[in-house]
Amino acid sequence: xxxxxxxxxxxxxxxxxxxxxxxxxxxxxxxxxxxxxxxxxxxxxxxxxxxxxxxxxxxxxxxxxxxxxxxxxxxxxxxxxxxxxxxxxxxxxxxxxxxxxxxxxxxxxxxx
Amino acid sequence: xxxxxxxxxxxxxxxxxxxxxxxxxxxxxxxxxxxxxxxxxxxxxxxxxxxxxxxxxxxxxxxxxxxxxxxxxxxxxxxxxxxxxxxxxxxxxxxxxxxxxxxxxxxxxxxxxx
Numbered sequence: 001x002x003x004x005x006x007x008x009x010x011x012x013x014x015x016x017x018x019x020x021x022x023x024x025x026x027x028x029x030x031x032x033x034x035x036x037x038x039x040x041x042x043x044x045x046x047x048x049x050x051x052x053x054x055x056x057x058x059x060x061x062x063x064x065x066x067x068x069x070x071x072x073x074x075x076x077x078x079x080x081x082x083x084x085x086x087x088x089x090x091x092x093x094x095x096x097x098x099x100x101x102x103x104x105x106x107x108x109x110x111x112x
Numbered sequence: 113x114x115x116x117x118x119x120x121x122x123x124x125x126x127x128x129x130x131x132x133x134x135x136x137x138x139x140x141x142x143x144x145x146x147x148x149x150x151x152x153x154x155x156x157x158x159x160x161x162x163x164x165x166x167x168x169x170x171x172x173x174x175x176x177x178x179x180x181x182x183x184x185x186x187x188x189x190x191x192x193x194x195x196x197x198x199x200x201x202x203x204x205x206x207x208x209x210x211x212x213x214x215x216x217x218x219x220x221x222x223x224x225x226x
Contacts, residue, residue, distance in 0.1 A: 036215075043114065043202050043217025044155070100145070100204075100215060102155040 022088030116218035130191040137205030150199035
């Protein structure tokens with residue numbers, strides 16, 4: 001699985017968009033980008049994933065650059081409840097053997 | 113409620129003891145994963161079971177073992193407990209064990225070893 005690099009922490013004002021970057025310069029053509037988040041001491045929660053096209057769901061949008069070496073998770077209108085650690089993970093979909101590996105992630109603080 | 117049930121929620125035990133953590137996966141999910149989260153280590157993958165068989169293993173200590181039963185619930189057994197085993201233990205489930213999206217995590221068991 002390709003290595004990812006994320007900022008350790010970020011702040012965002014409530015109601016504003018939160019843009020969380022992730023670098024994955026060694027990503028392979030068949031590797032997807034996944035985002036999970038973990039609100040304090042709760043189990044991680046799946047947010048979104050994508051291969052090369054931008055994706056949007058009810059929680060967030062995922063923007064992947066054309067060269068696929070980086071991506072950005074966008075929370076369009078951040079609320080205090082979005083304060084959490086956000087994990088960017090890159091791996092091959094359908095890779096038998098689970099092993100979803102979490103890095104250190106980005107600690108997002110949404111402030112009033 | 114995520115649909116993944118972990119019991120107990122909290123557990124306090126002494127060093128040297130043995131405990132069993134239980135996980136019931138979301139209905140329809142065949143694969144179960146166990147993770148350990150301590151303050152200094154982050155989320156660490158321990159082991160995966162799929163339909164009763166071990167599928168993948170992470171950095172699981174020899175003092176730890178797990179199994180998945182015919183009804184698909186899973187148990188994580190921790191023995192000869194040490195202070196350093198104090199952590200949150202999460203169970204997750206997924207449908208086939210091959211997909212990466214859509215893992216569903218339980219709320220965890222907080223183990224404190226004193």
